[in-house]
Amino acid sequence: MQQLTNAEEQVMQHLWQLEKAFMKDLLEAYPKPKPATTTIATLLKRMIDKKFVAYNEFGNSREYYPLIKKTDYFSKHVNGLISNFFNNSASQFASFFTKETNLTAKELEELKKIIDNEIQKKKS
Secondary structure, three states: OOOOOHHHHHHHHHHHHHOOEEHHHHHHHOOOOOOOHHHHHHHHHHHHHOOOEEEEEEOOEEEEEEOOOHHHHHHHHHHHHHHHHOOOOHHHHHHHHHHHOOOOHHHHHHHHHHHHHHHHHHHO
16 A cells, blocks of 8 residues: 555545545545645545545546545554665564554553453453
């Protein structure tokens, strides 16, 4: 799977949230200062070429929608991160993540519960 640039990821975030959007909807989703319509159009064209986005035509208007789920995209992203920066070791990633992100004791407890639940599912 190809990667998205930061600007393309911003567009995707809005599309994931809106599920379907016309150009005006995407522009409205941006905070001020809003990007130019031509900028968004260029990003959408690149994302269509990369097969992340498609559209339906309604007269002269296009309604854009994502071709990939947010969870699928970020799952590939995180797996790539683990592979590239942590020698393909989830435990090295977890160690770094828990030590370097300033998580509270409560957040760590919640993570522990999530991990314990996943362990139980895998054992079943």
